[in-house]
Amino acid sequence: MDVLVIGAGVGGLAVARGLLAAGHQVRIFEQAPVMRTGGAGLSIFSNGAAVLHDLGVSLDGVGGRFDRIDALTADGRIRLSSDMTHAATRYGFPNKSISRRVLLERLSEGLPGDLITYGASCRSVTQDGDRVTAAFDDGSTSTGDLLIGADGHHSVVRRELWGDVPLRTAGFGTWQALSRIDIDLTRTHLHFMITGREGACGLIPAGDGKLQWWFDVRWSPAEPRPAAPLAELRRRFGHWASPVPEVLGQASESDLDFFGHYWQKVRPVWGKGRVTLLGDAAHLMPPTLGQGANQTLEDVWVLGRELAKGGDPAERLRAYEKARYPHVNLVSRMARRNPANIRIPPVIGRMFAETSHSGLLARFSNRLTALSH
Numbered sequence: 001m002d003v004l005v006i007g008a009g010v011g012g013l014a015v016a017r018g019l020l021a022a023g024h025q026v027r028i029f030e031q032a033p034v035m036r037t038g039g040a041g042l043s044i045f046s047n048g049a050a051v052l053h054d055l056g057v058s059l060d061g062v063g064g065r066f067d068r069i070d071a072l073t074a075d076g077r078i079r080l081s082s083d084m085t086h087a088a089t090r091y092g093f094p095n096k097s098i099s100r101r102v103l104l105e106r107l108s109e110g111l112p113g114d115l116i117t118y119g120a121s122c123r124s125v126t127q128d129g130d131r132v133t134a135a136f137d138d139g140s141t142s143t144g145d146l147l148i149g150a151d152g153h154h155s156v157v158r159r160e161l162w163g164d165v166p167l168r169t170a171g172f173g174t175w176q177a178l179s180r181i182d183i184d185l186t187r188t189h190l191h192f193m194i195t196g197r198e199g200a201c202g203l204i205p206a207g208d209g210k211l212q213w214w215f216d217v218r219w220s221p222a223e224p225r226p227a228a229p230l231a232e233l234r235r236r237f238g239h240w241a242s243p244v245p246e247v248l249g250q251a252s253e254s255d256l257d258f259f260g261h262y263w264q265k266v267r268p269v270w271g272k273g274r275v276t277l278l279g280d281a282a283h284l285m286p287p288t289l290g291q292g293a294n295q296t297l298e299d300v301w302v303l304g305r306e307l308a309k310g311g312d313p314a315e316r317l318r319a320y321e322k323a324r325y326p327h328v329n330l331v332s333r334m335a336r337r338n339p340a341n342i343r344i345p346p347v348i349g350r351m352f353a354e355t356s357h358s359g360l361l362a363r364f365s366n367r368l369t370a371l372s373h
């Protein structure tokens with residue numbers, strides 16, 4: 001089949017890899033003039049890593065592995081400690097923090113040079129019998145047998161399918177960076193999640209002496225951003241226990257990117273006819289669980305398996321959406337919670353056996369990951 005993919009992000013590149021390997025013709029249309037490589041780091045959990053492996057993408061030699069997640073209070077007390085090797089052993093792939101740029105580069109490796117048309121901003125999608133046409137801002141059009149909207153959180157393809165459904169704000173935003181931070185934690189395989197009255201902070205070693213670090217703060221789209229965000233972060237979080245002051249001490253303003261978060265209720269049916277959605281376009285969620293890209297990769301895996309069954313493509317697309325809905329709906333609802341509002345009293349934290357909490361996290365990697373290698 002001749003497949004049109006809108007968007008060359010994590011989902012668009014991954015689905016193109018899978019469909020090309022299955023013998024389909026694929027064309028990707030990306031609105032940006034070149035590959036968009038910003039956005040610091042991502043946690044790729046065992047479920048996402050298994051799909052990447054299935055697509056022939058290795059994460060060997062890149063990023064930092066994390067084997068344990070410690071949830072801490074602002075004054076440095078451990079609330080909960082999760083052994084992440086449990087999930088890694090069960091599914092066969094370690095959990096890693098890697099830069100988004102490196103992930104996109106690895107996903108692009110070996111793809112045909114003319115696969116992606118850059119500067120092509122999709123503005124509408126129409127269907128006529130068995131053909132689907134995408135129209136672009138410059139007046140050009142492209143027609144294929146199938147169209148996949150992998151165009152992210154402000155998806156035009158979703159708008160064409162669902163109408164103008166406003167995104168709901170998640171109530172918080174993230175100041176995020178991936179930079180060289182010389183503290184002991186950077187040389188470990190530990191992931192710290194620290195919460196307090198002022199917000200939340202995440203720290204994950206990302207390999208090569210780098211640390212992926214972020215601060216979640218309450219946010220609404222109407223609020224102006226601080227003119228000097230690093231000074232504001234130091235004022236707000238600088239009194240937290242070590243290593244937060246050390247991270248803020250070594251940080252520089254140019255490392256920081258801000259992302260305001262939104263959430264959208266996952267629908268049981270995403271597409272219509274020969275058009276479907278994938279990734280954030282279908283299930284936008286805040287990064288509380290670090291699952292947005294991992295769930296996008298699971299979409300890719302399931303979509304590939306459904307199309308490989310053959311038969312009516314529209315029926316296969318609906319079967320893909322039906323298979324993904326219950327799982328991604330659960331993850332999305334859990335991710336909606338503002339991490340700064342999650343309070344686990346230490347006494348309850350100690351009641352959870354490490355493996356049972358890690359087992360809960362492992363539930364996000366559904367059974368398909370065990371089948372993919």
Ligand SMILES: Cc1cc2nc3c(=O)[nH]c(=O)nc-3n(C[C@H](O)[C@H](O)[C@H](O)COP(=O)(O)OP(=O)(O)OC[C@H]3O[C@@H](n4cnc5c(N)ncnc54)[C@H](O)[C@@H]3O)c2cc1C
Pocket residue numbers: 006007008009010011012029030031032036041042043044120121122123150151152153154155156174176259278279280281287289290291292293294295296
């Ligand atoms: C601060 C932050 C931290 C995160 N951390 C994690 C994490 O640790 N782990 C995790 O799994 N996920 C994480 N996520 C979520 C993850 O980044 C997304 O879920 C993932 O990138 C979704 O991939 P996608 O392909 O659907 O969208 P994207 O990667 O956003 O790609 C969409 C692409 O479509 C293009 N596009 C948009 N509109 C059009 C158009 N009209 N025409 C053509 N092209 C278009 C865009 O330019 C873009 O290139 C995080 C997100 C944020 C904001």
